[in-house]
Amino acid sequence: MLDAILIFLMGLALIGLTGITFSFLVSSFREKEDRATLFGGIQFVFFFGSLVLFTLSYANGFLETAPGRMLLIVLSAFTAAGTWLLFNKNGENAKALAGTAGLIVGEVERFDERETVFARDNLQIGTDAYKEMYGEHPEWEERDTRRRAMGGVVGEMGAIDKPKGNANFSAAIASMLMPEYLCAPHIIRPMNFRGDTIDINPEEATLRVKGFARKLGADLVGVARINPLWTYSHRGMDGSQQGEEWGQALEVSHGYVIVLATEMAFDLVQTSPHTSGTIETARNYAEGAGISIRLAQFIANLGYSATAEHLRHYQSLLVPMAVDAGLGEVGRHGYLITKELGPRLRLAGVTTDLPLVPDKPVDIGVDDFCVRCEKCSDCCPSRSIPSGAPEAVNGTLRWKLNPETCHDYWAKVGTDCNICMRVCPFSHDRSLPHKVITEAVTRNKNARRLFLYMDDLFYGRKPKAKSAPGWASYAS
Ligand code: SF4
Ligand code: SF4
Missing domain, CATH: 1.10.287 (Helix Hairpins)
Known part of the structure; x- marks a missing residue:
């Protein structure tokens, strides 16, 4: 027997x-x-x-x-x-299971959108905003001036792929315009077309909101209670379309955030840092904008307040909110890493006062894997991703990407780079073998050691960019 x-x-x-x-x-x-x-x-x-x-x-x-x-x-x-x-499932990582609360080691100051490279890039010489920013941060002026002279954050668009980059950037911009079209105040903060409030309990509301978001095209959806620490303190990007001014103090009155992730196509991410990769980044921002505004409108029609969070209107830092919403953990490269899609995704969201059932943060072994891996750090052409152990930055223990040197590289190649996303061992396609490996890696320390070694052996420590499909070809 x-x-x-x-x-x-x-x-x-x-x-x-x-x-x-x-x-x-x-x-x-x-x-x-x-x-x-x-x-x-x-x-x-x-x-x-x-x-x-x-x-x-x-x-x-x-x-x-x-x-x-x-x-x-x-x-x-x-x-x-x-x-x-x-x-075999190893003991759980209590730090990961606490979500962003597990990262806090001191006092956290809310992030000021004015200080982002993107917001600084828009500053006009001689304006009050310009004087205020560089009066407080003279250390940024020279670098920002140099970057602006190169054409801004993405420099001369598609420079790395001249002349084919022009066609690919045209496709990217076609998508980038979508969030631009969808950021008027009545779209970002929609009104209730029905006029009354529907009596709905949190369980049913969560079921309906998540189901609708998925039907609209979100690949992952999670819900968290809003931690105000992860909301911008001041407007820094151009908020004129929403009637918001540079430097205006921001407060989110809502109690919940729905975080949405859309998958970036494997074949295009594998071409990063070329312009074909940027097509996919832009397409995902357009998808996120379309989903978030319809979801916000749905919630408004139920009789609750809702605000869409997408590329042209952020009030929230969506990566820490996604961690609290149980979508994944933050990697060394600063992207969210999920079990289903790795870091190959873009985020959008909706904040609301509709009572929902929050998800719980997850432990999928990213913390432990990143400590050993360092592949993104080794492959980053501008050395913007730290090696070694995480450090305390603004009251949180994490790996702090250097946005200044990162965006200098963007300006040089004229794309959004994404090499760190491409080389990350969690970024592989979702074929059966990679699903099995991900299952093992998210559960077990031995698997993390073995499959990290195998990733280097099979794909190389510094994998090269792949060629793009013919319609997005970047080769001249
Ligand atoms: S996007 Fe590119 S330059 Fe920036 S951190 Fe990633 S690999 Fe480095
Ligand atoms: S490349 Fe390695 S170290 Fe970097 S985020 Fe991915 S798993 Fe972590």
Whole structure:
């Protein structure tokens, strides 16, 4: 009886491993990953050969002999031990499960939107705003002036891909205009077209809001109570379309935020820092804007106050809010990393006073993985991502990306770079083998060590950008 069970389980394990390695071989070949294809081929041949040998041993009765039984027991024990060592859930990371509260180590000052590189980029020489900003921060003036002379945050658009970059940037701008169209005050803060308030309990409201957001195209949706620390203190971007002035104090009166994530396409992210990658960044901002304004309108029609958060109107820092909404953890590169999409996503959101059921923060092993990995730090062309342990910055323990040097590089290449997103081991496509690996990595420390080593082996420590599909080609 024991023999029959072991033969069944071993057969099942070998069929599973053969299938996964075949799937890995095919997806690596499609992605033009030469080393991953080679190693995937070796793995497939090994497991397929093992399956054939196992089947022959069973068919000719070898597994019923004493040596055959012994071999079966050893192989079964080895397989069970390997599975346990890679998939057993380690003790939970209490820091991650506390969400952003787990990162706070001191007093946190709310972030001022005026200080972002994007807002500073818009300042006109000689204006009061200009004088105020550089009066307080003279250390930024020279660098900002140089960046403005290059054309601003993305410099000469598509410079890295001249002349093909012009066509790709035209596509990117076509999407970038969408948030611009969707930022008028009555769109950002919609009115109730029905006129009355619908009696709805938090459970049903959450079900409906999340379901509608997904139907509108959000790939991930989470809800959090708003922590005011993660809202901007002052307006810095051009708020004229919403009737907001530079320097105006901002307060969010709502108690809840719905955070939405849309997936950035793997094939385009893999082309970063080229203009084809920027097409996908812009497309996601357009998607996020479209989803957030319709979701805000839906909530307004239920009779509650709601404000859309998208590229042309942020009041919230959506990455920490996404952490509190249980979508993922923050990586060394500063992007949100989720179990489902890694960092290959863009965020939008809606703040509201509609009572909802908040989600809980998650522990998916990012903290531990990033401590060992440092791949984004090694690959960043402007050395903007720190190596080593996280440090206390503005009362929070985290890795602090240098936005000044990062955006200098953007201005140089004329795109939004995204190399750190492309090389991150969590960014792989969502084929079956990568889903299995992600499951192991989010549960287990041994898996993090093994698969980090394998990621370097299969894809290289500094993977190169891939070519784009013909319609988004950047090669001249
Ligand atoms: S976007 Fe590019 S320059 Fe900026 S941190 Fe990432 S890799 Fe570095
Ligand atoms: S590349 Fe590595 S260190 Fe950087 S965010 Fe991704 S997992 Fe973390």
